[in-house]
Amino acid sequence: MGLPNASEDLSSEMEVDAFRRLFPLRYFERHLAESIRPDARSLSRARNTTISMGAVASADGSALAKIGSTTMLAAIKMEVMTPSLESPDEGCVSIDFHMPPICSPLVRPGRPAEAAPVVAKQLSDTISSSGMINLKELSLVGGKAAWMVYLDIYCLDADGALFDAALLSAVAAFSNLQIPTVSLDDGKIVMLPEEQKEENSEKEPVNKEKRKLTLGGIPFSLTCILHKNYILADPTSEEESIMETLVTVVLDSSNQLVSLYKPGGAVLAYTSAVQDCIALTRQRVKELHQILEEAISGMEID
Amino acid sequence: MEFVSPEGLRLDGRRPTEMRQLRAEIGNVAKADGSAVFEMGNTKVIAAVYGPREVQNKSQQMSDQALVRCEYSMANFSTGDRMRKPKGDRRSTEISLVIRQTMEACILTHLMPRSQIDIFVQVLQADGGTRSACINAATLALQDAGIPMRDIVTSCSAGYLNSTPLLDLNYVEDSAGGPDVTVGLRLLSCGTYGYTLGPMD
Numbered sequence: 117m118g119l120p121n122a123s124e125d126l127s128s129e130m131e132v133d134a135f136r137r138l139f140p141l142r143y144f145e146r147h148l149a150e151s152i153r154p155d156a157r158s159l160s161r162a163r164n165t166t167i168s169m170g171a172v173a174s175a176d177g178s179a180l181a182k183i184g185s186t187t188m189l190a191a192i193k194m195e196v197m198t199p200s201l202e203s204p205d206e207g208c209v210s211i212d213f214h215m216p217p218i219c220s221p222l223v224r225p226g227r228p229a230e231a232a233p234v235v236a237k238q239l240s241d242t243i244s245s246s247g248m249i250n251l252k253e254l255s256l257v258g259g260k261a262a263w264m265v266y267l268d269i270y271c272l273d274a275d276g277a278l279f280d281a282a283l284l285s286a287v288a289a290f291s292n293l294q295i296p297t298v299s300l301d302d303g304k305i306v307m308l309p310e311e312q313k314e315e316n317s318e319k320e321p322v323n324k325e326k327r328k329l330t331l332g333g334i335p336f337s338l339t340c341i342l343h344k345n346y347i348l349a350d351p352t353s354e355e356e357s358i359m360e361t362l363v364t365v366v367l368d369s370s371n372q373l374v375s376l377y378k379p380g381g382a383v384l385a386y387t388s389a390v391q392d393c394i395a396l397t398r399q400r401v402k403e404l405h406q407i408l409e410e411a412i413s414g415m416e417i418d
Numbered sequence: 419m420e421f422v423s424p425e426g427l428r429l430d431g432r433r434p435t436e437m438r439q440l441r442a443e444i445g446n447v448a449k450a451d452g453s454a455v456f457e458m459g460n461t462k463v464i465a466a467v468y469g470p471r472e473v474q475n476k477s478q479q480m481s482d483q484a485l486v487r488c489e490y491s492m493a494n495f496s497t498g499d500r501m502r503k504p505k506g507d508r509r510s511t512e513i514s515l516v517i518r519q520t521m522e523a524c525i526l527t528h529l530m531p532r533s534q535i536d537i538f539v540q541v542l543q544a545d546g547g548t549r550s551a552c553i554n555a556a557t558l559a560l561q562d563a564g565i566p567m568r569d570i571v572t573s574c575s576a577g578y579l580n581s582t583p584l585l586d587l588n589y590v591e592d593s594a595g596g597p598d599v600t601v602g603l604r605l606l607s608c609g610t611y612g613y614t615l616g617p618m619d
Contacts, residue, residue: 174495270493273448
């Protein structure tokens with residue numbers, strides 16, 4: 117392996133893997149100087165992304181999203197609840213993000229990962245402020261009954277860009293959601309199983325037509341790492357642990373900015389860097405939108 | 419309620435001694451040393467093994483063998499109604515203990531002293547027989563991690579309803595109230611490694 121400029125350090129005397137472990141920053145900088153990353157991606161390219169819908173058969177809506185090795189499983193369960201007094205004709209969405217110990221060697225049982233509550237908060241803020249879900253659609257009987265939507269996202273493999281994958285899986289799960297049919301039975305809402313649609317004329321479903329949510333501006337995101345004057349899109353966990361300055365940009369499908377998140381870090385971002393990140397995100401939104409459309413139409417064919 | 423029809427068919431159309439469809443995959447979790455997904459009918463379980471690695475709690479370190487730890491947890495959406503407390507409840511703690519003791523007996527722990535092997539099992543879909551699916555998935559994940567074992571453990575459940583012994587119960591049959599047993603068997607030495615009797619899972 118002919119490494120250039122190897123005279124001043126040990127790089128010529130040791131193997132690539134050892135160098136990668138012992139001097140990770142120098143290893144990456146050698147690659148960045150050639151505008152490439154160790155997994156042969158260019159600096160602005162994201163990893164291979166796939167979405168598979170309906171991954172959990174027992175849930176009302178579910179999706180499995182993979183960005184590279186990062187895997188997120190999102191599933192939605194709906195329950196009927198009484199709406200609050202302040203918003204009697206609105207339902208409620210509760211988002212929970214879990215990082216079980218299977219996802220990473222750094223997560224210990226009994227001690228939740230540091231990233232988990234941060235990503236959970238970011239997710240619920242992003243989804244509620246993007247206006248994707250119209251809470252009024254979740255109302256069943258005004259003032260008496262409304263849907264409580266529980267979205268649980270499990271990280272099954274944590275390899276960087278956790279927020280991006282989690283948001284993608286959440287959006288895909290909402291696209292896949294089939295609201296269960298319910299009927300009014302003596303003033304109580306009763307869930308109807310799928311097979312009973314033909315029989316029982318007294319148990320008329322209250323919401324027979326309204327089975328899918330209309331999604332407003334769908335948010336998509338891209339996380340970038342800033343290092344010196346390089347911008348790396350879609351980092352792996354190795355890159356995230358070495359170069360710690362992250363910027364996450366969330367745009368909706370009409371390219372409006374939903375959120376911009378930069379939690380500190382050694383590198384201070386000038387306006388030009390932020391604008392570059394937003395430009396990269398714009399490109400990524402087009403790709404993600406296409407992938408989501410393909411996944412949805414793939415489900416409909418079945 | 420009739421669980422076995424007069425023609426001898428169960429609620430899902432199986433014969434009494436017929437198992438549900440099995441499906442297994444290894445290597446799903448890139449970050450883990452070993453991982454596996456195991457499906458028995460609608461029950462789907464993912465297991466990941468990390469180890470042998472340094473013991474995190476030095477007071478538990480053993481100088482002559484490896485420490486084996488296991489954690490069982492169910493996803494909130496795995497059962498029909500959403501679960502509030504997916505781990506830390508008594509059932510999960512008991513199943514974690516059962517899986518740990520089952521696997522510990524098969525791992526050659528004396529070959530890896532002062533180290534720790536973590537087995538994490540997550541139930542993604544629960545339709546009866548989660549304990550068995552977890553043991554099967556844990557075995558595959560340990561094999562994928564290359565951890566030396568003296569044997570392979572497999573597991574299945576059985577019960578007795580409508581005067582008929584039934585193999586591989588699903589959730590409806592399991593909650594019917596009849597007796598049931600989950601058996602873990604070591605393949606090569608052909609001895610019953612462990613069994614639990616009673617209305618569980």
